Each structure stands twice: as structure tokens, then as C-alpha cells.
Amino acid sequence: MSAYRCRVAEAMTAAREAAGVSQRELADRLGRDKRTIQKWEKGEMKIALEDFLAVFDALKVQVEPYSKWIRHPELFPNGLSDILQYSTDKKRAALGDFYCRQASPMEVEQEYYFLFADHGSDYHGMYQQWMANLLTPLRDRRRICAQVIENYNEALATGTITDPDAPQPNMEVLQACYEASAQSIQNGANGYTMLSLDLNR
Structure with a gap:
């Protein structure tokens, strides 16, 4: 071997x-x-x-x-x-390597937008929101995800997107995550993966 x-x-x-x-x-x-x-x-x-x-x-x-x-x-x-x-320094190096060599262009653009764009939100606060959300039960995260999808689609429909030139979310991925989380909740799980999602049902 x-x-x-x-x-x-x-x-x-x-x-x-x-x-x-x-x-x-x-x-x-x-x-x-x-x-x-x-x-x-x-x-x-x-x-x-x-x-x-x-x-x-x-x-x-x-x-x-x-x-x-x-x-x-x-x-x-x-x-x-x-x-x-992993120490903090090794985690920092892993993050640097990921965004330098492995992340897709979309991931790089979105992360840059979170950190440096004039979107009206404090990015430190956004990270804390994400962390708090990740530590809640999946059923609650799914509910919040549904609200985000609804808000974004309404803004698209009414032409009120705050920054049309900014990197936009991949709604197919977001919707697939929403569906996968629904299946996990039905199975009594508190985590999901899109690998198990039957997208043809």
C-alpha cells in the first residue's frame, strides 16, 4: 500500500x-x-x-x-x-490558503463583499448573527432561511435590491439547502447535506 x-x-x-x-x-x-x-x-x-x-x-x-x-x-x-x-495561526493559514488557492470566484467575491462593501451592515455583527443562527436547532434555521428567501424574492420583484451590482446569492443553492434541511427535520436530524437530497421528486 x-x-x-x-x-x-x-x-x-x-x-x-x-x-x-x-x-x-x-x-x-x-x-x-x-x-x-x-x-x-x-x-x-x-x-x-x-x-x-x-x-x-x-x-x-x-x-x-x-x-x-x-x-x-x-x-x-x-x-x-x-x-x-488547529491553533489560531494554523486556522488563519488554512483560511488564507482556501481563499488564495481553492475558493471559487463566487466565494471570493461574496466574502470580499461581506468584509469591505458599503452594504449598510457591520460585518462583525453579521458574523455574530451567522454564528448565533448556526447554534440554534435546524428547524429554527430553516424558518429563518425561508424568511431570507421570501425577502430577497420580494426585493427582486419590486425592484428594491439595495445593490444590484453586488455579487448576488445563488438562489438555486439556497433553495436546495432549504429543501435538504426540510428532509433532515422530517428524519429527526439536526444537520443536513445536499448529497442526500432528491432534487427530482
Whole structure:
């Protein structure tokens, strides 16, 4: 087994354990057999990129730090513990790397708008709103999301968008998140992923 595949296996195992999810539960979330998860985590079976990303999505764990460790282990002297116990400086470096090298143009434009544009809101306050919202039950977050969608669509319809030249939200993504959260609430879950969303129903 190559060192590369070994790190992939180790990263998946560490992420799953850090999320407090059993192999059986992960298999159920992915619709796969538990034996497949075991083979991936032992490095006995090569995992496709699509499946690798699906694992982290199902765990609700950010893939970027683990992916960086897999590709550049020399940047992490203490191995995966440098990821599992990120210092503020390492988190800052990870954010810098993400926006410099990995973020899509839309993500860069939106983040720049949040921080520096004249939109009338204090960005420190906006971040606190987002944080407070993320710490509330999913049913409440979904209700707030519905209000945001309604407000934005009304502003579009009445021509009252405050900054038409600003980066606009991707409403297809926002609507898909809203639908996915509805399915999770029906299943008694407090988190969602769009991977499990049946968009054709």
C-alpha cells in the first residue's frame, strides 16, 4: 500500500472518529456496506474522489485541512494532530490558503463583499448573527432561511435590491439547502447535506 493511500485511509478514520460517528452509521449515511468503509479505512480498497468527498460531507467535516495533509504531510510536523487541534495561526493559514488557492470566484467575491462593501451592515455583527443562527436547532434555521428567501424574492420583484451590482446569492443553492434541511427535520436530524437530497421528486 502506498504512503499516499495510507494517508487517505488515516484521514478518513480520524475525521470519522473526530465526528463521533461509527463505521456502521457512516455506511448508512452513504448507503454503502460497512465492509466497504472498513476496507477504505484500512487502505485495502482505493476510494474514488467522489466517494472521498461524500464521506466528509456525510460526516459534516471540512475536507480541506485533511486534503492538504494528504497532499503535503511535510507541512504538518505532528501529523493529523495538527489538524485535529488547529491553533489560531494554523486556522488563519488554512483560511488564507482556501481563499488564495481553492475558493471559487463566487466565494471570493461574496466574502470580499461581506468584509469591505458599503452594504449598510457591520460585518462583525453579521458574523455574530451567522454564528448565533448556526447554534440554534435546524428547524429554527430553516424558518429563518425561508424568511431570507421570501425577502430577497420580494426585493427582486419590486425592484428594491439595495445593490444590484453586488455579487448576488445563488438562489438555486439556497433553495436546495432549504429543501435538504426540510428532509433532515422530517428524519429527526439536526444537520443536513445536499448529497442526500432528491432534487427530482
